[in-house]
Amino acid sequence: MTTGCLTVLIALAAVLGIVASWMWYRHWHDGNVNAERRKQARAAIFEQAQARADDTDRALEMSGTTDVDALTGVIWQHSKAPVITYDASRRAFTATAASSAHYQAKAMLPGGGSGQVTGCFVFTFTQHPGQAWTSKVSERDDATCRPGTQIGNRVRLALARISSMYPENLTPDGIQKALNPTERRSFDVKNVVHEGDAVTVSVLISSSHARVDQCYRFTRPAPGPTGQDSATAVPTSAC
DSSP: OOHHHHHHHHHHHHHHHHHHHHHHHHHHHHHHHHHHHHHHHHHHHHHHHHHHHHHHHHHHHHHOOOOHHHHHHHHHHHHOOSEEEEETTTTEEEEEEEEEEEEEEOOSSTTOEEEEEEEEEEEEEEOOTTSOOEEEEEEEOHHHHHHHHHHHHHHHHHHHHHHHSOGGGOSHHHHHHHHOTTOOOSEEEEEEEEETTEEEEEEEEEOSSTTOEEEEEEEEEOOOTTSOOOOEEEEESOO
């Protein structure tokens, strides 16, 4: 081997070593940066959950009502929790909701990418006689929120289908068939009331996970010229 060839090989090895070292450093550095950004994003969604709980406390206090369904509606409006239960013995509401946040992830390629963190939160709202509403927020594993997430998706599906139905089909059987075309019984229509210029539908919505159920009241306004109007939904303590 000539001196020239040896010099070239040594130079090539040095260059490859520098490149390998740079790639290792970028991997280590980007990993640390992304870990810190994930940590900050997770802290942010917990802070947001706590802020929602505080807003709900104030709204419950201002509602001035003791009606369970009305209070359930207040909690849903502020927490956006798809599953809300009431324990009369403890005078406490429990709401379960998942939250997520995105962060800019560093990567070796230009532009990086988008990362996401999710959190599952359980809100407990309690009022003892003569005292103000108080709340507690706790974070749980993702499995705790899966039933609620599925129920939330099914609520949106039910809203779309009820909104698109023709007036003559807004009967218990008609709505049941529209919500359960495959007869999987994820929806159980409990009651349909035509009153004034609106139709109210009570539906028990079930999750495939852990058999969690939640009653929802759908309100469909009188149809317009097209026969289609948007419905609204709110969870209730019972159907």
